[in-house]
Amino acid sequence: MKGLSKDSATILEVGEDAVGQRVDNFLLRVCKGVPKSHVYRILRSGEVRVNKGRVGPEHRLSLGDCVRLPPIRIATQPILAVPPPRDFAIVFEDDALLVIDKPAGLAVHGGSGVAFGVIEQMRRQRPEARYIELVHRLDRETSGLLLLAKKRSALTRLQDAFRAGSVNKRYLALVLGRWHNAQQHVRLPLLKYLNAGGERRVAVSTEGKVAHSIVRLLGRWENFSLVEVELKTGRTHQIRVHLTHLGFPLAGDDKYGDFSANRALQKAGLKRMFLHAQALAFAHPLSDQEISLKTPLPRELSDFIARLDSNEKLDFGQRSALESL
Numbered sequence: 001m002k003g004l005s006k007d008s009a010t011i012l013e014v015g016e017d018a019v020g021q022r023v024d025n026f027l028l029r030v031c032k033g034v035p036k037s038h039v040y041r042i043l044r045s046g047e048v049r050v051n052k053g054r055v056g057p058e059h060r061l062s063l064g065d066c067v068r069l070p071p072i073r074i075a076t077q078p079i080l081a082v083p084p085p086r087d088f089a090i091v092f093e094d095d096a097l098l099v100i101d102k103p104a105g106l107a108v109h110g111g112s113g114v115a116f117g118v119i120e121q122m123r124r125q126r127p128e129a130r131y132i133e134l135v136h137r138l139d140r141e142t143s144g145l146l147l148l149a150k151k152r153s154a155l156t157r158l159q160d161a162f163r164a165g166s167v168n169k170r171y172l173a174l175v176l177g178r179w180h181n182a183q184q185h186v187r188l189p190l191l192k193y194l195n196a197g198g199e200r201r202v203a204v205s206t207e208g209k210v211a212h213s214i215v216r217l218l219g220r221w222e223n224f225s226l227v228e229v230e231l232k233t234g235r236t237h238q239i240r241v242h243l244t245h246l247g248f249p250l251a252g253d254d255k256y257g258d259f260s261a262n263r264a265l266q267k268a269g270l271k272r273m274f275l276h277a278q279a280l281a282f283a284h285p286l287s288d289q290e291i292s293l294k295t296p297l298p299r300e301l302s303d304f305i306a307r308l309d310s311n312e313k314l315d316f317g318q319r320s321a322l323e324s325l
Contacts, residue, residue, distance in 0.1 A: 009069060009071060010071075010072075011067070013065070013066055014064060015063070019152055019156075020060055021152070023055055023056075031072065043057050048067065048068065050068075052066075088101070088118070091145060092293055095150065095151070098147075100148070101145065101295045102138055102142075105140065108134055108137050131151060135158045135162070139240075143276050144277025145277045145293055145294075154285040165232055168279070170230050170277075173275050174226050176223065177224075177248045179215070179227055182217050183216050187212050189204065189210055190203070190238060200236070204241060215227050215243070224308060226305065239275065240256045241256060250273055252274050254273070269303070269307065270304045274301055274304070276298065279293065
């Protein structure tokens with residue numbers, strides 16, 4: 001990595017783009033090509049110093065801090081996957097923010113067997129950009145609004161807003177079964193764990209973290225219901241686990257869903273999980289202006305709803321579910 005030495009210590013000065021960033025994330029960014037495990041090893045061993053003092057991975061950096069790195073050996077010819085160029089639908093953009101309509105099937109970042117994701121492709125698409133970071137995440141199979149920051153100050157303030165629950169996030173989901181309540185608050189704590197195959201999973205557990213979803217009924221058929229889910233917290237797989245636990249798995253969910261039903265749905269034309277991040281509303285991190293954004297269902301999802309409308313009679317308000325979106 002340019003700027004780092006394998007023979008002697010390296011001193012890096014923290015600039016504006018890293019103010020408030022955790023030191024582990026700072027190191028992962030500047031030490032590209034260095035295994036993540038090695039970065040955390042030198043942190044745990046105290047070889048990384050900030051202003052001559054030892055720090056833990058969670059230490060946040062300030063402008064002008066001096067970060068000392070020990071000699072780091074980097075492969076002379078690293079093999080790196082090059083993200084292919086890709087144009088994303090831009091929903092909103094200004095000097096501080098960028099909101100795109102993420103397609104399903106694309107991870108938001110590389111890792112865990114994924115060579116690259118949205119953030120890597122966006123950085124390649126805009127090589128002149130000094131700073132682009134994810135503000136939040138969407139599951140790989142979830143489509144819809146994804147918020148990115150173009151300034152460090154915007155990132156930290158938006159992340160604070162997400163943690164405080166002041167960002168309004170609404171999703172559309174098609175579930176198996178007939179949901180009855182017009183509006184229902186779901187408060188079920190969620191616990192992350194690894195299954196026997198080492199894959200990350202989430203389950204409802206009294207040992208888990210507080211999780212709150214508000215589910216509103218939009219349309220209903222004999223075997224399906226279309227719901228809007230407002231997230232009051234942002235736990236991993238929250239919508240999928242909450243609805244499955246209540247007996248209403250998401251159509252096409254390959255982790256928590258009804259696998260036999262999913263096979264039938266694929267034959268019927270639904271080849272992905274039916275979950276779409278439809279709406280975001282938040283105060284602009286720099287101007288405090290209220291930003292309210294919305295994106296329609298992707299064609300493959302709206303087409304499937306249209307098929308349900310044409311093949312089955314609605315009993316919720318006797319109207320097309322598409323009219324409620």
